[in-house]
Amino acid sequence: MNSNHRIVVLGAGYTGMFTAIRLAHRTRRTGTEITLVNPSSRFVERLRMHQIAAGQELADHRISDLLAGTGVTFVQGTATAIDPEARRATIDGHLSLRYDTLVYALGSWTDAGNVPGADVYAFTLNSPEIAGRFAARAAELARSGGTVTVCGGGLTGIEAATELAEAHPGLNVTLISTEDPGAMMGDKARAYLRRALDRLGITVTSGVRVARVLADAVQLTDGRTIRSDACLWTTGVKVSPLATDSKIATDDRGLILTDATLRSVSHPDIHAVGDAASVRMTWGQLHGSCQSGLPTAQYTADTIARLVRGKSVKPFRFGYFHQPLSLGRRDAVIQFTKADFTPVRWHLTGRAAVMYKELVSGSPLMTYRYSKHMNMTTFVSKGATAFCQSGAASLISRPCNSRGD
Numbered sequence: 001m002n003s004n005h006r007i008v009v010l011g012a013g014y015t016g017m018f019t020a021i022r023l024a025h026r027t028r029r030t031g032t033e034i035t036l037v038n039p040s041s042r043f044v045e046r047l048r049m050h051q052i053a054a055g056q057e058l059a060d061h062r063i064s065d066l067l068a069g070t071g072v073t074f075v076q077g078t079a080t081a082i083d084p085e086a087r088r089a090t091i092d093g094h095l096s097l098r099y100d101t102l103v104y105a106l107g108s109w110t111d112a113g114n115v116p117g118a119d120v121y122a123f124t125l126n127s128p129e130i131a132g133r134f135a136a137r138a139a140e141l142a143r144s145g146g147t148v149t150v151c152g153g154g155l156t157g158i159e160a161a162t163e164l165a166e167a168h169p170g171l172n173v174t175l176i177s178t179e180d181p182g183a184m185m186g187d188k189a190r191a192y193l194r195r196a197l198d199r200l201g202i203t204v205t206s207g208v209r210v211a212r213v214l215a216d217a218v219q220l221t222d223g224r225t226i227r228s229d230a231c232l233w234t235t236g237v238k239v240s241p242l243a244t245d246s247k248i249a250t251d252d253r254g255l256i257l258t259d260a261t262l263r264s265v266s267h268p269d270i271h272a273v274g275d276a277a278s279v280r281m282t283w284g285q286l287h288g289s290c291q292s293g294l295p296t297a298q299y300t301a302d303t304i305a306r307l308v309r310g311k312s313v314k315p316f317r318f319g320y321f322h323q324p325l326s327l328g329r330r331d332a333v334i335q336f337t338k339a340d341f342t343p344v345r346w347h348l349t350g351r352a353a354v355m356y357k358e359l360v361s362g363s364p365l366m367t368y369r370y371s372k373h374m375n376m377t378t379f380v381s382k383g384a385t386a387f388c389q390s391g392a393a394s395l396i397s398r399p400c401n402s403r404g405d
Contacts, residue, residue, distance in 0.1 A: 004031050004032075004033065005027075005031070005032045005033070005100050005101065005308050006032075006035075006098060006099050006100045006101070007023060007027075007029065007032060007033065007034045007035070007084075007099065007100065007101045007102075007103065007304065008031050008034075008035045008037065008038050008089050008097050008099040008101075008102050008103070009023075009034065009035070009036045009037065009103040009105060010079045010089065010102065010103065010104055010105060010106055011037070011038060011059060011104070011105035011106040011107055011274075011276070012037075012038035012043060012063050012074075012105075013044070013046065013105065013107045013274065014046070014107075014274065014290050014293055014294060014297075014364050015105045015107070015273040015274030015275075015290075015293045015294065015296060015297040016036065016038070016045060016103065016105030016106075016107075016273070016274070016297070017063070017066060017104060017364075018294055018297040018298065018301070018364070018367060018368065018371065019038070019070070019103050019105060019273055019297040019300055019301050020034055020036040020067070020070070020072050020103075020303035021066070021067070021070055021092065021298070021368050021371045021372060022152055022302070022371050022375070022376070023072075023301040023304060023305065023385075024070040024071055024372075025070070025371060025372060025373070025374075025375065026301055026302060026304075026305035026375070027304075027305050028071070029272050030305075030308055030309065030310060033073070034070075034071070034072045034073065035072070035073045035074075035075055035097060036063070036067065036072050036073070036074050036075070037075045037076075037077060037079055037089070037091055037097070037347040038063060038074070038075075038076065038077075039076070039077065039078045039230050039275075040063075040076070040402075041062055041063055041064065041074075041076050042060065042061065042062060042063065042128070043061040043062065043063050043066055044127070044128060045059075045061070045361070045364075045365075046125075046290075047290065047360070047361045047364075048361055049125040049128070049131050050125065050131075050156065050159045050160040050163045050272035050326075051163060052125075052128055052131040052135060053123075053125060053131045053134050053135050053138070053160055053163065053164065053232065053290055054135060054160075054163040054166075054167040054168070055135040055136075055138070055139055055167055055168075056167075058128075060264070061365065063121050063123060066365075066368050067102075068370055068378055069372055070369050074290045075091060075097070075204050077091035077092040077095060078091065078092055079091055079106070079242060080092060080093045080242075081093075081245075081246065082102070082242060082243070082246035082248065083240075083246070084102075084247065084248055084266075084267040084269075084270060085248060086098075087099050087100065087102070087251070087269065089102065093099070099269075100269065101269055101270075101271065101304055101307075101308075102269065102270045102271070103270075103271050103272075103273060103300060103304075104243060104248075104256055104271065104272045104273070104276050104277075105272075105273045105274055105276060105297070106239065106240045106242065106243075106276050107239070107274055107275045107276055107288075108237045108238060108239045108275035108276070108288050109124075109126045109237070109238060110124045110125060110126055110157055110234060110235070110236060110238075111236035111238035112124055112233045112236070113234075113238070114236055115210050115211070115212065115213060116211075116212045116213070117212050117213035117214055117359060118151075118210070118213045118233050118285070120213070120216060120232070121213045121215050121231060122151070122213050122231040122232065122233035122234065123137070123230065123231065124232070124233050124234070125156065125160065125232075125234065134230065134232060135272070137229075137230045138164060138168060138171060139168065141168075141171055141229050141230060142169075142170040142171040143170065144170075145170055145172065146171065146172065146227070146229035146230070147171075147172040147173075147174060147226075147227050147228060147229050148164060148171055148172070148173050148174070148229065148230045148231070148232065149174045149175075149176055149218050149228040149230075149231045149232070150164070150173065150174070150175050150176065150231075150232045150234060151176045151210050151213075151218065151231060151232065151233050151234060151235055151358075152176075152177065152233065152234035152235030152236075153175055153176070153177020153178070153179060153180070153181045153183075153204075153206060153235075154177075154234065155237065155323065155325050157175060157177065157181075157232075157234040157235065158175070158181050158182070158197075158325060158327075159325060160232055160234055161173050161196070161197075161202050162176040162196065162200055162202065162326070162327040162328045162331075163326070163328055163329075164232075165200035165202050165328070166199060166200060166328030166329065166330070167328075169201075170202070172201075173200075173201070173202045173203070174202070174203040174204075174205060174226060174228075175197070175202055175203070175204050175205070175236075176205045176206075176208070176210060176218065176220070176226070177204070177205070177206045177207075177208070178207065178208065178209055178285055179206060179207070180204075180206050180207075181193060181197065181204060182194070182325075182333075184323060184335075184341070184343070185323060185333075185335040185343050185347070186335055186343035186344070186347060187345040188347060189333050189334075189335040189349075192333050192347075192349050193325070193327070193333055196327040196328075196331055196333070200327075200328065205220070205226065205379075208220045208221055208222050208224075211219045213228075213231050213233075214228075216228065216229065218231060237275075237288060238254075239253065239254045239255060239275065239276055240254070240276070241254055243272075243276070247266075247304070248264055248266055248267055248270060249265050249266035249267075250278070251266060251278045252259050253278075255272070255275075255276060255277060256270070256272035256276060256277055256278060257278050258272050258278060258279055260315035260316060261303055261313050261315060261316060262279065262296055262299060262300050262316050269298065269380075271300045271303070271304065273293065273297045273300050274288070274290075274293035274296055274297065275288035275293065275295040277296060279292075279296065279316070281317065281318060281319070281339075283319070283339055284340055286318065287341070289320075291320060291321065291322070292318055292320065294364065294367070294379060295316075295318050296316065296318075298376075298377070299310035299316045302330070319338070319339025319340070320337050320338070320339055320340065320341040321336065321337060322334055322335065322336045322337055322356065323335040323336075323337060323341070323343070324353075324356060324357045324360045325357070326354070326357045326361075329353065329354075330348075330350070331348060331349075331350065331353070331354065332348075332353035332354045332356070332357040333348070333349050334347060334348035334349075334353045334356050334357065335347045336348075343381060366383050367382060
């Protein structure tokens with residue numbers, strides 16, 4: 001057994017938090033020292049950011065409170081450098097943390113820099129503060145009959161558009177997407193989604209890209225200009241350049257290249273989880289989502305605990321289970337899927353779907369709470385694939401942008 005083993009976890013989003021708490025429980029008798037680093041002292045529920053954008057108040061969860069009783073040391077700061085040869089992480093340019101094992105959980109966030117004007121005039125859901133400013137603007141526009149454009153027809157964009165339309169009936173909401181909303185769903189679930197968009201009065205402009213965002217409009221690639229008193233940008237993903245800058249092997253997006261055990265192919269003492277990891281299964285590449293992110297965190301915590309004890313580990317295996325989508329506070333649609341995220345015939349709608357989605361959104365905090373005292377299982381291995389269990393631990397699927405803020 002390797003006593004006094006130093007573990008540093010960078011990032012306290014969904015995956016980093018779960019990794020640290022589960023590791024603390026799994027290594028509590030080994031003398032392991034665990035340090036969790038995050039820029040903010042607040043834990044951000046990114047699955048609920050669209051609710052903040054619609055003006056709802058969410059609970060304020062503090063990282064220190066979530067870690068209470070675990071023995072994990074919390075350091076508030078930003079990782080500015082990693083020296084993988086010296087096994088040292090630098091925080092805020094001056095604090096040096098030595099490690100024997102590093103967990104890279106810096107996640108991802110919405111990239112508004114690829115379309116001219118988006119980074120200047122558009123809001124994002126990258127932090128509660130930005131979402132809160134957008135909420136204030138949306139409320140103001142609702143009183144005057146203004147127009148809000150939501151750019152991006154993925155799950156996040158759909159949830160934001162429906163939440164806004166429901167909360168502000170006086171607001172004109174336009175959803176702009178390169179594909180039809182719900183294109184990843186089955187026919188019946190997609191039809192239900194379209195009826196919900198119509199019921200909420202949301203204008204859908206699909207099959208076109210945004211060419212430029214202006215102060216009062218959005219220009220499309222087909223030459224059209226759509227009025228936009230406020231633009232919410234929900235498409236495009238970027239990650240921290242820290243891994244690439246630190247000479248850790250990454251793909252062309254900056255995600256850490258991992259082996260079958262989610263360890264860096266260039267530096268095996270570095271484990272990557274969630275949106276920061278490039279993970280490939282037999283059926284294809286994992287996409288950035290909490291449904292896959294929490295299982296990578298669970299697996300990595302268990303793997304490190306076994307390695308500390310000198311035990312062998314098995315490869316990570318995972319398959320998707322569902323696509324849960326809220327349509328405001330009173331409606332939802334859940335599309336169940338194959339392991340590769342393609343839809344199957346089963347889906348859930350209405351009140352049952354609302355309850356299901358609420359379980360999804362609240363499950364991480366429940367997982368953290370119970371993981372202090374027991375080994376909460378977010379997924380179970382079945383042959384070549386692992387699936388989310390039916391309990392509250394990890395019924396999550398849409399991209400969560402798991403970086404802590």
